[in-house]
Amino acid sequence: MDVTDWLLAACMGLAAALYTSVGHAGASAYLALMALFGVTPAVMRPTALALNVLVASLTSYRFHSAGLFRWRVLWPFLAGAVPSAFIGGAIQLPGHYYRPIVGVVLLIGAAYFLWRSEPKPNREIRDPPVLFGVLAGSGLGLLSGLTGTGGGIFLSPLILLAGWAPVRTTSGVVAVFILCNSAAGLAGNIASVGSLPPNLPLFAGAVVLGALLGTTLGIRYFAPETILKALGLVLIVAGLKLIGIY
DSSP states (O other): OOHHHHHHHHHHHHHHHHHHTTTOOOHHHHHHHHHHTTOOHHHHHHHHHHHHHHHHHHHHHHHHHTTOOOHHHHHHHHHHHHHHHHHHHHOOOOHHHHHHHHHHHHHHHHHHHHHOOOOOTTOOOOOOOHHHHHHHHHHHHHHHHHHTOOSHHHHHHHHHHHTSSOHHHHHHHHHHHHHHHHHHHHHHTGGGGGGOOTTHHHHHHHHHHHHHHHHHIIIIIOOOHHHHHHHHHHHHHHHHHHHTOO
Protein backbone atom coordinates (compact mmCIF):
# COMPACT_ATOMS: atom_id res chain seq x y z
CA MET A 1 0.00 0.00 0.00
CA ASP A 2 1.28 3.45 -0.87
CA VAL A 3 0.41 6.97 0.17
CA THR A 4 -2.33 7.18 -2.46
CA ASP A 5 -4.15 4.20 -0.91
CA TRP A 6 -4.07 5.80 2.54
CA LEU A 7 -5.27 9.11 1.13
CA LEU A 8 -8.14 7.43 -0.71
CA ALA A 9 -9.05 5.51 2.47
CA ALA A 10 -9.06 8.73 4.51
CA CYS A 11 -11.33 10.42 1.98
CA MET A 12 -13.67 7.39 2.02
CA GLY A 13 -13.82 7.53 5.82
CA LEU A 14 -14.77 11.21 5.73
CA ALA A 15 -17.40 10.50 3.08
CA ALA A 16 -18.84 7.68 5.20
CA ALA A 17 -19.13 10.03 8.18
CA LEU A 18 -20.98 12.64 6.12
CA TYR A 19 -23.30 10.21 4.36
CA THR A 20 -24.22 8.07 7.36
CA SER A 21 -25.27 11.17 9.31
CA VAL A 22 -28.31 11.21 7.00
CA GLY A 23 -28.73 7.42 6.69
CA HIS A 24 -26.81 6.92 3.46
CA ALA A 25 -23.94 4.47 3.00
CA GLY A 26 -21.75 6.58 0.71
CA ALA A 27 -21.53 4.57 -2.53
CA SER A 28 -21.87 7.63 -4.75
CA ALA A 29 -19.00 9.29 -2.86
CA TYR A 30 -16.86 6.14 -3.03
CA LEU A 31 -17.46 5.98 -6.78
CA ALA A 32 -16.63 9.67 -7.13
CA LEU A 33 -13.42 9.30 -5.14
CA MET A 34 -12.33 6.19 -7.03
CA ALA A 35 -12.97 8.01 -10.29
CA LEU A 36 -10.86 10.94 -9.14
CA PHE A 37 -8.08 8.56 -8.05
CA GLY A 38 -8.12 6.74 -11.41
CA VAL A 39 -9.56 3.39 -10.29
CA THR A 40 -10.82 1.24 -13.20
CA PRO A 41 -14.61 0.70 -13.64
CA ALA A 42 -14.22 -3.08 -13.17
CA VAL A 43 -12.98 -2.44 -9.63
CA MET A 44 -15.22 0.53 -8.83
CA ARG A 45 -18.61 -1.19 -8.79
CA PRO A 46 -17.86 -4.24 -6.60
CA THR A 47 -15.76 -2.13 -4.22
CA ALA A 48 -18.54 0.45 -3.79
CA LEU A 49 -21.14 -2.29 -3.24
CA ALA A 50 -18.98 -4.17 -0.73
CA LEU A 51 -18.31 -1.00 1.27
CA ASN A 52 -22.00 -0.10 1.03
CA VAL A 53 -23.06 -3.45 2.55
CA LEU A 54 -20.63 -2.96 5.43
CA VAL A 55 -21.56 0.65 6.16
CA ALA A 56 -25.31 0.21 5.61
CA SER A 57 -25.36 -2.75 8.02
CA LEU A 58 -23.96 -0.59 10.81
CA THR A 59 -26.10 2.41 9.87
CA SER A 60 -29.30 0.32 9.72
CA TYR A 61 -28.62 -1.19 13.12
CA ARG A 62 -27.95 2.15 14.80
CA PHE A 63 -30.96 3.98 13.33
CA HIS A 64 -33.28 1.03 13.98
CA SER A 65 -32.05 0.75 17.58
CA ALA A 66 -32.82 4.44 18.03
CA GLY A 67 -36.42 3.85 16.90
CA LEU A 68 -35.93 5.76 13.64
CA PHE A 69 -37.53 3.32 11.21
CA ARG A 70 -40.93 2.61 9.61
CA TRP A 71 -41.37 -0.80 7.98
CA ARG A 72 -44.59 0.26 6.21
CA VAL A 73 -42.69 2.94 4.31
CA LEU A 74 -39.90 0.58 3.28
CA TRP A 75 -41.41 -2.71 2.22
CA PRO A 76 -43.21 -1.69 -1.01
CA PHE A 77 -40.01 -0.14 -2.38
CA LEU A 78 -37.94 -3.08 -1.18
CA ALA A 79 -40.27 -5.63 -2.79
CA GLY A 80 -39.61 -4.13 -6.21
CA ALA A 81 -35.99 -3.15 -5.67
CA VAL A 82 -34.27 -6.33 -4.47
CA PRO A 83 -34.97 -8.56 -7.51
CA SER A 84 -34.22 -5.67 -9.87
CA ALA A 85 -30.93 -4.93 -8.09
CA PHE A 86 -29.96 -8.58 -8.47
CA ILE A 87 -30.65 -8.38 -12.22
CA GLY A 88 -28.81 -5.08 -12.54
CA GLY A 89 -25.81 -6.50 -10.74
CA ALA A 90 -25.64 -9.36 -13.24
CA ILE A 91 -25.38 -6.95 -16.19
CA GLN A 92 -21.86 -5.99 -17.13
CA LEU A 93 -21.76 -2.59 -18.80
CA PRO A 94 -18.71 -1.62 -20.92
CA GLY A 95 -16.67 1.21 -19.43
CA HIS A 96 -17.79 3.72 -22.07
CA TYR A 97 -21.40 3.13 -20.97
CA TYR A 98 -20.78 2.62 -17.27
CA ARG A 99 -18.83 5.83 -16.65
CA PRO A 100 -21.44 8.30 -18.05
CA ILE A 101 -24.29 6.46 -16.30
CA VAL A 102 -22.49 6.68 -12.96
CA GLY A 103 -21.65 10.30 -13.79
CA VAL A 104 -25.34 11.12 -14.16
CA VAL A 105 -26.10 9.29 -10.88
CA LEU A 106 -23.47 11.39 -9.12
CA LEU A 107 -24.91 14.61 -10.55
CA ILE A 108 -28.39 13.64 -9.33
CA GLY A 109 -26.93 12.89 -5.91
CA ALA A 110 -25.20 16.27 -5.95
CA ALA A 111 -28.48 18.00 -6.77
CA TYR A 112 -30.14 16.25 -3.82
CA PHE A 113 -27.47 17.37 -1.37
CA LEU A 114 -27.29 20.93 -2.73
CA TRP A 115 -31.03 21.53 -2.68
CA ARG A 116 -32.10 19.24 0.16
CA SER A 117 -34.60 20.95 2.47
CA GLU A 118 -36.58 19.98 5.55
CA PRO A 119 -40.29 19.17 5.10
CA LYS A 120 -42.80 21.36 6.89
CA PRO A 121 -42.93 20.33 10.57
CA ASN A 122 -46.72 20.15 10.74
CA ARG A 123 -47.09 18.09 7.59
CA GLU A 124 -49.21 14.95 8.02
CA ILE A 125 -47.25 11.70 7.71
CA ARG A 126 -48.87 9.27 5.23
CA ASP A 127 -48.03 5.78 3.96
CA PRO A 128 -46.81 5.38 0.37
CA PRO A 129 -49.19 3.63 -2.08
CA VAL A 130 -48.12 -0.01 -2.37
CA LEU A 131 -48.26 -0.32 -6.18
CA PHE A 132 -46.36 2.92 -6.69
CA GLY A 133 -43.74 1.82 -4.16
CA VAL A 134 -43.18 -1.53 -5.90
CA LEU A 135 -42.89 0.05 -9.35
CA ALA A 136 -40.62 2.86 -8.18
CA GLY A 137 -38.52 0.38 -6.20
CA SER A 138 -38.05 -1.76 -9.31
CA GLY A 139 -36.53 1.15 -11.19
CA LEU A 140 -34.36 2.18 -8.27
CA GLY A 141 -33.16 -1.37 -7.74
CA LEU A 142 -32.15 -1.83 -11.37
CA LEU A 143 -30.21 1.43 -11.36
CA SER A 144 -28.58 0.46 -8.07
CA GLY A 145 -27.34 -2.87 -9.40
CA LEU A 146 -26.10 -1.39 -12.68
CA THR A 147 -24.13 1.44 -11.12
CA GLY A 148 -22.96 0.01 -7.81
CA THR A 149 -24.98 2.38 -5.63
CA GLY A 150 -27.68 1.69 -3.06
CA GLY A 151 -30.39 3.93 -4.50
CA GLY A 152 -30.71 6.04 -1.38
CA ILE A 153 -29.99 9.33 -3.15
CA PHE A 154 -33.22 8.77 -5.10
CA LEU A 155 -35.41 7.31 -2.35
CA SER A 156 -34.61 9.93 0.31
CA PRO A 157 -35.95 12.96 -1.59
CA LEU A 158 -38.97 10.96 -2.76
CA ILE A 159 -39.97 10.05 0.81
CA LEU A 160 -39.34 13.55 2.14
CA LEU A 161 -41.16 15.37 -0.66
CA ALA A 162 -44.17 13.04 -0.41
CA GLY A 163 -44.32 13.36 3.39
CA TRP A 164 -44.11 9.60 4.05
CA ALA A 165 -41.74 9.90 7.04
CA PRO A 166 -39.96 12.53 9.18
CA VAL A 167 -36.37 13.37 8.30
CA ARG A 168 -34.59 11.15 10.82
CA THR A 169 -36.97 8.24 10.24
CA THR A 170 -36.34 8.61 6.51
CA SER A 171 -32.65 8.13 7.25
CA GLY A 172 -33.39 4.83 8.99
CA VAL A 173 -35.66 3.60 6.19
CA VAL A 174 -33.15 4.50 3.52
CA ALA A 175 -30.29 2.79 5.38
CA VAL A 176 -32.08 -0.59 5.27
CA PHE A 177 -33.08 -0.01 1.63
CA ILE A 178 -29.44 0.64 0.70
CA LEU A 179 -28.25 -2.45 2.60
CA CYS A 180 -30.67 -4.79 0.81
CA ASN A 181 -30.07 -3.26 -2.63
CA SER A 182 -26.29 -3.34 -2.28
CA ALA A 183 -26.31 -6.97 -1.12
CA ALA A 184 -28.60 -7.97 -3.99
CA GLY A 185 -26.48 -6.12 -6.55
CA LEU A 186 -23.32 -7.79 -5.31
CA ALA A 187 -25.01 -11.22 -5.27
CA GLY A 188 -26.24 -10.67 -8.82
CA ASN A 189 -22.66 -10.68 -10.04
CA ILE A 190 -20.76 -12.63 -7.42
CA ALA A 191 -17.94 -13.11 -9.93
CA SER A 192 -17.18 -9.40 -9.61
CA VAL A 193 -15.90 -10.10 -6.09
CA GLY A 194 -12.74 -11.30 -7.82
CA SER A 195 -12.13 -7.69 -8.84
CA LEU A 196 -12.06 -6.41 -5.27
CA PRO A 197 -8.76 -4.62 -4.61
CA PRO A 198 -6.19 -6.02 -2.15
CA ASN A 199 -6.42 -2.81 -0.12
CA LEU A 200 -10.15 -3.34 0.57
CA PRO A 201 -9.53 -4.03 4.32
CA LEU A 202 -7.94 -0.58 4.59
CA PHE A 203 -10.95 1.04 2.92
CA ALA A 204 -13.34 -1.04 5.07
CA GLY A 205 -11.69 0.04 8.31
CA ALA A 206 -11.81 3.68 7.25
CA VAL A 207 -15.51 3.65 6.34
CA VAL A 208 -16.50 1.79 9.53
CA LEU A 209 -14.80 4.45 11.65
CA GLY A 210 -16.49 7.13 9.55
CA ALA A 211 -19.88 5.42 9.93
CA LEU A 212 -19.56 5.24 13.71
CA LEU A 213 -18.97 8.99 13.82
CA GLY A 214 -21.60 9.86 11.23
CA THR A 215 -24.43 7.81 12.75
CA THR A 216 -23.72 9.30 16.17
CA LEU A 217 -23.99 12.80 14.74
CA GLY A 218 -27.09 11.98 12.69
CA ILE A 219 -28.99 10.27 15.50
CA ARG A 220 -28.05 12.48 18.46
CA TYR A 221 -26.97 15.85 17.19
CA PHE A 222 -27.42 17.24 13.72
CA ALA A 223 -27.75 16.81 9.98
CA PRO A 224 -24.71 18.60 8.57
CA GLU A 225 -26.45 20.54 5.82
CA THR A 226 -23.55 22.89 5.09
CA ILE A 227 -21.02 20.06 4.83
CA LEU A 228 -23.34 18.01 2.62
CA LYS A 229 -23.69 20.96 0.25
CA ALA A 230 -19.90 21.07 -0.01
CA LEU A 231 -19.97 17.34 -0.68
CA GLY A 232 -22.53 17.97 -3.42
CA LEU A 233 -19.98 20.19 -5.15
CA VAL A 234 -17.43 17.36 -5.02
CA LEU A 235 -19.95 15.00 -6.61
CA ILE A 236 -20.51 17.51 -9.40
CA VAL A 237 -16.78 17.59 -10.14
CA ALA A 238 -16.54 13.79 -10.20
CA GLY A 239 -19.76 13.39 -12.19
CA LEU A 240 -18.62 15.79 -14.88
CA LYS A 241 -15.28 13.99 -15.02
CA LEU A 242 -16.98 10.62 -15.58
CA ILE A 243 -19.27 12.04 -18.25
CA GLY A 244 -16.19 13.41 -20.00
CA ILE A 245 -16.98 17.11 -19.91
CA TYR A 246 -13.40 17.90 -18.85
